[in-house]
Amino acid sequence: xxxxxxxxxxxxxxxxxxxARPKPAHYMMFIMVVLTIIYIVDxxxxxxxxxxxxxxxxxxxxxxxRDVNSPEYARAIDTVAPLTLASNFLLIITxxxxxxxxxxxxxxxxxxxxxxxxxxxxxxxxxxSVAQYILGMLLMMxxxxxxxxxxxxxxxxxxxxxxxxxxxxKAIALLSVSLIGVLSHLFLKEDVPxxxxxxxxxxxxxxxxxxxxxxxxxxxxPVFLDQRRAWLMLSPEERAARxxxxxxxxxxxxxxxxxxxxxxxxxxxxxxxxxxxxxxxATTVYTSYYATVMEGAMxxxxxxxxxxxxxxxxxxxxxxxxxxSDKLGRKKVCLVLGSTTILGLLLFVLSCRLGWGPLAAGIxxxxxxxxxxxxxxxxxxxxxxxxxxxxxxxxxMGTISVMIGSGMFxxxxxxxxxxxxxAMDVLFLIICVPFMALxxxxxxxxxxxxxxxxxxxxxxxxxx
Numbered sequence: 203x204x205x206x207x208x209x210x211x212x213x214x215x216x217x218x219x220x221x222a223r224p225k226p227a228h229y230m231m232f233i234m235v236v237l238t239i240i241y242i243v244d245x246x247x248x249x250x251x252x253x254x255x256x257x258x259x260x261x262x263x264x265x266x267x268r269d270v271n272s273p274e275y276a277r278a279i280d281t282v283a284p285l286t287l288a289s290n291f292l293l294i295i296t297x298x299x300x301x302x303x304x305x306x307x308x309x310x311x312x313x314x315x316x317x318x319x320x321x322x323x324x325x326x327x328x329x330x331s332v333a334q335y336i337l338g339m340l341l342m343m344x345x346x347x348x349x350x351x352x353x354x355x356x357x358x359x360x361x362x363x364x365x366x367x368x369x370x371x372k373a374i375a376l377l378s379v380s381l382i383g384v385l386s387h388l389f390l391k392e393d394v395p396x397x398x399x400x401x402x403x404x405x406x407x408x409x410x411x412x413x414x415x416x417x418x419x420x421x422x423x424p425v426f427l428d429q430r431r432a433w434l435m436l437s438p439e440e441r442a443a444r445x446x447x448x449x450x451x452x453x454x455x456x457x458x459x460x461x462x463x464x465x466x467x468x469x470x471x472x473x474x475x476x477x478x479x480x481x482x483x484a485t486t487v488y489t490s491y492y493a494t495v496m497e498g499a500m501x502x503x504x505x506x507x508x509x510x511x512x513x514x515x516x517x518x519x520x521x522x523x524x525x526x527s528d529k530l531g532r533k534k535v536c537l538v539l540g541s542t543t544i545l546g547l548l549l550f551v552l553s554c555r556l557g558w559g560p561l562a563a564g565i566x567x568x569x570x571x572x573x574x575x576x577x578x579x580x581x582x583x584x585x586x587x588x589x590x591x592x593x594x595x596x597x598x599m600g601t602i603s604v605m606i607g608s609g610m611f612x613x614x615x616x617x618x619x620x621x622x623x624x625a626m627d628v629l630f631l632i633i634c635v636p637f638m639a640l641x642x643x644x645x646x647x648x649x650x651x652x653x654x655x656x657x658x659x660x661x662x663x664x665x666x
Contacts, residue, residue, distance in 0.1 A: 214434040221427045229421075233358060234371060236419050237351045240316050241375035243409045247319040248346045249379050250402065251326065251339055252490050253509055256497045257390065257398035262332050268392065270498045276622065279494075282332065283618050297459045300348050300600025304458075304593065308357070308426055311350050313417040318345035320409025327402035347603050349583055353596060356587050357425035361656055362528065365584060369524020369576065376517035376572070381405075383509030392502050425657060429592040462594060462601040471589045471665035474648035476602055479581040482540075482641035483609030486574060487617045488547065488630040492567055495627045499554035500563070511564025512571075519572025523580075531653040532585050533645060539577040540642045544635055546570025551627040581645075582606045588652035591660050613637070 226232060251258075256275075260268050263278040303311040322341030329335040352368055359367040382401065389400035436444065466472045496505045519542065527535040546569035553562040582603045590598040613633050620629050650665050 210434050214431060217422075217427055217431050217434070220422055221424075221431065223421070225421070230358070233354070233420065234367065236416060237354055238371045238374050239412050240312065240351045240416060241371050242378040243316055243319055243405070243412060244346055244349070244351065245372070245375040245379050246382065246405045247323060247342050247409070249513075250323060250382060250405065251342065253382050253386070253493050254398050254401060255490070256494050257395075258326075258335060261395040261398060262329070262335055264395075270494050275494075279621065280618070282336070283614065294604065296344060296347060296604045297462065297597070297601035300350075300603075301459050301462065301597035303350065303353075303426075303600075304596040307430070308350060308354055308423050308596070309417065309420050311348070312354065312420060313413055315345050315348050315350050316409060316413030316416055318413075320406050320413055323402050323409065324406045327399045327406060329399075347607060348600065349579075349603075352579070352583050353587065353599060354420070354423055356584070357423035357595075357657065361654060364588075365527035365532075366524045368579070368584070369520055369527065372576075372579070373517040373521035373524070376513050376520050379513035379516065380510045383506050383511070383513075386506040386509055387503075390502065390506065425592055425595075428658065433593070458597055459601055462597040463605075465590075465594060465662075466598060466602055466605070469589070469662065469665070471650055472586060472598065472602065474644060475581060475585050475589065476605055478641045478644040478649060479578075479602070479606035480609040481637055481644065482577065482581060483606055484613035484616075484637040485543070485634040485641075486578070486610055487613035487633055489571060489574070491617075491626060491630075492550075495551075495554055495630075496560075496563060498626075499557070500560055504560040508560040508564035508567070511561055512568035515565050515568030516572040516575075517568075519569050520576050523572070523576035527580065527584070528653070531651045532580050532588075533649065533651055536577050536580055536645055537642055539573040539580070540638050542573035543570050543577065544631075544638055546573060547630060547634060551631060554627060585649070585652050588655045588657065589660065589665055591662065592658060595657075 256270055259265065259275065259278040259282065263274065263281075265272065265274045265278065267274065269275060300311070319342060322338050322343075322345060324338075325341060326335055326338030329338055351371070355368045355371060356364050381404075385401045385404065389397055389403075391397040433441075466476055493505065493509075496508055500508070523535060523539060526538065530538070546566050549566035550563060550570055552558070553566055583599060586599050586602050587595055616633055617629060620632075624632070652665075
């Protein structure tokens with residue numbers, strides 16, 4: 203017996219023992235609680251830099267006026283935005299990283315992602331230079347798109363409740379983002395330039411603790427166990443026949459980035475999901491600069507109030523998105539979400555320009571990004587997962603999320619060039635409206651519905 207065969211025998215025995223272990227009572231409830239806590243870490247990590255951006259730039263660029271409309275602040279944006287944009291090129295390694303979970307399982311990478319987010323926030327928190335700040339942001343941007351907790355839910359929840367469970371978990375996590383506003387009230391001081399760093403402290407501690415703990419609390423997903431065990435039990439002849447069939451269909455039982463890229467482009471369903479998602483992602487540019495618009499229209503204390511308010515409406519919009527997705531279908535809910543995003547953004551801009559106050563600004567921004575990120579999750583997570591065979595699911599999800607996410611370059615390039623000439627809030631609308639409309643048009647006309655698909659039965663022929 204070769205060394206490879208010996209390793210596979212040991213792996214199969216380990217997976218069989220894992221599959222044979224009885225699940226604790228109320229396991230689904232337990233796993234949802236753990237995954238929701240991890241989701242909370244993910245959402246706080248995703249939102250922290252955007253919320254703290256003005257104060258970090260005031261400190262790191264020594265802008266004593268603390269005026270977001272000053273030439274010094276515009277120069278700071280001109281410095282940081284291109285560096286942040288350029289750093290996104292490093293994210294091409296993300297799908298290679300996520301694809302490993304198709305081979306080594308979901309649990310290990312759930313742990314690594316959570317710890318990685320904590321480390322990234324820690325690097326930002328301790329930064330005394332722009333270079334270190336960018337490095338921390340890069341780490342955070344590397345780990346947050348992987349969304350392993352979402353894959354866990356999709357591969358564990360009943361098929362008729364997948365979107366409801368996923369969006370309920372996310373809605374709860376989004377409500378926790380209000381803690382950024384609470385922590386800002388507690389720690390952020392206008393007369394202490396570096397006080398923004400303390401806002402990161404508690405999230406860093408929670409991320410590291412739950413990250414290490416998740417390895418012991420979480421069981422491997424049943425879909426991965428079944429798929430991997432089935433592959434390992436095949437004879438060499440059966441594997442050869444399966445691989446020949448995979449070559450014909452451009453699929454693979456063992457995933458991989460390059461196999462995923464090929465499959466995305468040869469599979470009609472995934473190809474159009476990618477095109478619609480890429481165009482959609484150009485609209486997300488405003489989520490990186492919303493705090494700057496708020497700071498230009500309100501006091502620091504009012505901005506902190508808006509930061510407490512918006513996550514509640516973000517969470518409500520997100521929860522409703524999950525319920526509607528399982529009832530209306532993925533395509534129709536995207537139409538609702540895209541329209542909600544633009545309407546919410548318009549009202550957010552008006553609330554800042556017309557002085558409607560922090561409550562209105564927080565409510566409308568929360569509704570807008572609730573629609574935006576729920577549509578994003580549908581396009582880069584739910585629909586790709588429901589359109590891909592189990593053996594390639596994680597690889598395709600990791601790869602297509604980076605491919606779709608690269609659409610942000612388009613929006614950011616337009617923003618970087620035009621923000622010197624056009625008011626930032628007006629520019630948000632100029633970028634978002636046409637790209638959102640085009641994305642929805644492609645989705646409605648070219649992509650097939652994936653609601654109620656059985657994940658274990660998806661093949662290359664399912665959506666032909």
